[in-house]
Amino acid sequence: MRFFDPHIHMASRTTDDYQNMAAAGIRAIIEPAFWMGQPRTNVGSFIDYFSSLVGWERFRASQFGIAHYCAIGINSKEANNEGLAREALEILPNFALKEGVVAIGEIGYDEITPAEEFIYQAQLKFAVEHDMVVMVHSPHRDKKNGIIRSIDVALEMGVPPHKLVIDHNNEETVQSVLDAGAWAAFTIYPNTKMGSERMVEIVRQYGPERIIVDSSADWGVSDPLSVPKTAHLMKERGIDPVAIELTCWGNALEAYAQSGQIDVDELMQDAVIDQSLSYSDNSVLRGQQPRIDEPVKN
């Protein structure tokens, strides 16, 4: 089986993860911009981070045959550092229009403060102006209320519901997201929050339409193999293979391909390992093994 993990923070993960992900069938990923686990202190820190998402991390992933896309945005937590967030907002256009940027995200609410609302709205405006998909992070506390508000504000700003992905859903929030016409993504965390078992039941109950499974693996305890593991559990528990394919591959692809930044035909083919080889041989090599025998030497 082939998988798409549309929410994972690879900058915090190792090459072992990349190897295991590729081996488990993960063919494409989206890395949304987020918090680093500690607050940034200056705009240069945002610049270097965004730059790594469109450059270095993309290259790293390509060495393992994984297509790496990203979402650019100012996260809700750091929206509360108002001066810095406004500076970050100014440099956002420098990165948001790059090749392979499939959405503005992850953005939204954390504590649901006026400062968060300002940054959220400004980024929604940018997304609407540039016809982009929006990936919304939903708050951990007061989740249901936060999700309803983030949908309302997004629609008010003119984001069409089919270009809106609401992430980190649970049993309590899924219905309102689906009712609004948006995509409902679920983050599968080991131990806490949404586990694979609960995900199976959600797909059983709601069906596969506009439901997306992701790992949101980051620097915390999390599992970059959440998507394939959940797919296998779904299979074991008798979920229709078509529903598995949609929730673990097709839906995310459809949602984010609206950006025009995903070459779907190329994704359907075998992995292209190393872009530099396509320069050296003037053709795209396919199915070659990753260069994992030796690190990139400096």
Add this chain to the structure above:
Amino acid sequence: MNEQITATLAQLLEPRLSDAALDFWQKAQREVAAGAERSRFSALISMASRHAKRVPLEPTKTELAACQKAVTGWSPQRWNLLELLRVALICTREDVTEPNFAEDFESLFVYADEGETCALYRSLALLPAAERFVWRAGEGCRSNMLSVFSAIALDNPYPVKHFDDTGWNQLVIKALFLELPLHRVIGLDERRSAELTRIALDLADERRSAGRAIAHDLWLCLDANHAERSRALAEQLWPEATPLTRSAIVLGLARAAQHTEVQRLAETESDIDVAHAIDAALGGKFDQQQFARLITNKSETEL
């Protein structure tokens, strides 16, 4: 900007663009020529990806000759269409010699994604007063991204012209480490030195101590200095070397001006390909192109 260069770029570019892409290019060209703001210029470079894909350019022989004529050493043979469009946009700037351009150009690097970064490094050799960007080019060589390093190090006439000795030697040896084809480092034939030879020979020792193979391309680094060490290395490797390796050694020894040694090896050589390499080397053919033909086993047109 040199008109021959901009005309060559346009001739390469325009027949390969779709109607929509051609429209983007013509509008963008007018906008840039009229003096677009930094942010707008940067957005145009980014948005080029919406109009041209990373498809290989596959230039014809005539086109390659035109490039070579416009800028010595310039070969877009391995460029892709998107890179060409971006380079053409950069070369459309009317103010390329002004400080304002230099600032905008540097700012492009700061905000560039991987594909843009490669295009920017490929543009360097076409720009006037390009010595202004030598620090930036060095940054490209310090990159950990193979694609970025390759964009500055291979098929690019910029480094040989502008790098100091330290930068040049680092580029060549890093390319060797990365197992990139050294015959594509433009100007290596002309810019070998005692220091480069020593570094290459030290690297050979290091690899032998670690029990690891020595890349054929290492033999391209040698010049007539440290000849004793070069001969010793050849003698150590020769008994167990494959025919291909023996050809590389022969070429390296010729580059190190050790023709007597090559003649000595010829006496016992029975492999037809190696014998051919020996004849060619003794006949004075031991440049990068000859090496490429030998080692990659490709015909001239494929190189």
